[in-house]
Amino acid sequence: MTPESLAFLKSLLDTPGPSAFEAAPARLWRAEAQKFADEVRADVSGNSFAVLNPGGRPRLMLAGHIDEIGVMVTHIDDGGFLSFDTIGGWDHQVFVGQRVSLLGRKGPVTGVVGKKAIHLMDKDDRDKVSKVEDLWIDIGATGREEAERQLRIGDPGVLAAGVLEFPNGRLVSRCIDNRIGAYVVLEAVRLLAQDGARPAPAVTAVATTREEIAATGGGARSSAATLEPDVAIVIDVTHATDYPGIDKRKHGDYRLDGGPVLSRGASVSEMVFERLAATAEAQNIPYGIEAASRDTHTDAEAIFNAHRGVATALVSVPNRYMHSPNEMIALEDLDRTARLLAAFARGLGPDTDFVPR
Secondary structure (H helix, E strand, C coil), X not given: CCHHHHHHHHHHHHCCCECCCCHHHHHHHHHHHCCCCCEEEECCCCCXXXXXXXXXXXXXXXXXXXXXXXXXXXXXXXXXXXXEEEECCCCHHHHCCCEEEEEECCEEEEEEEECCCHHHCCHHHHCCCCCHHHCEEECCCCCHHHHHCCCCCXXXXXXXXXXXXXXXXXXXXXXXXXXXXXXXXXXXXXXXXXXXXXXXXXXXXEEECCHHHCCCCHHHHHHHHHXXXXXXXXXXXXECCCCCCCCHHHHCCCCXXXXXXXXXECCCCHHHHHHHHHHHHHCCCCCEEEEECCCCCCCHHHHHCCCCCCEEEEEEEEEECCCCCCEEEEHHHHHHXXXXXXXXXXXXXXXXXXXXX
């Protein structure tokens, strides 16, 4: 990874953008795309597009969602304390003692998650699991009026946890899931643009929105309907299982530095899977395989069934401690995944057929 790409990745990870409020990281993504893409645009759903060789065939969509999980202000009481709900799926115990950054009307507002001190709890309450309805956010306001000058009901926020670089090429952030997917698809377009000769397909990287709350398909569905791709590859994260206490017979064996993980099964075209696997082997890129017997819980579901149907694949990056303030990935896995996507694109031609026969 070049120093420039790493700096972009860290900026992308540090820019708050919870589901339905992704505008800030999306602007950063499009600004980077302007440096090498032929076309860059956004749509009404907040999706961002970076296109290379727009007149090419087939049409290849590379999708990574740019939203992250977060919180939302639901009530301000007379004392200026904020009740909140979750944006996306959380383990509520993670909130206890955390600092938060709320996206207020005049800029970010720092708060802390409050909970009754253990000294003041009844004995029976000490062993209970914390729930979000028992917590609150304290921004230091002395009353409702002061708090309302800074925040409104519905204002979103994220945990105040910045990027950390760890030894052995590890990177830690609150929004690895799935800001890194948006990064990887754009990095693949960058690699293709640097080749000089344009690839045969029209390659469109899409930073999709609302995946973490997308019961109806979110930005992935609307962007696929707009692009009408012939083939699509979704980039997301999967659970790394290389830390203590994980049953690999149940959850598989996926490791940091083990390379991208290719899904098979639900919402995945076997034709695209086989082509990806062959490409990885030809490029000497290590990879794993993950079974998806029912669904993938990713944008793949929304794209696979879009318009007339899309030959779709899912490529995942192993991620430790998912949906926590300290998710961890290996930078080398990001590079390998971007190289795999670029090589896949180079191998496509106008006559490439994805119909299983």
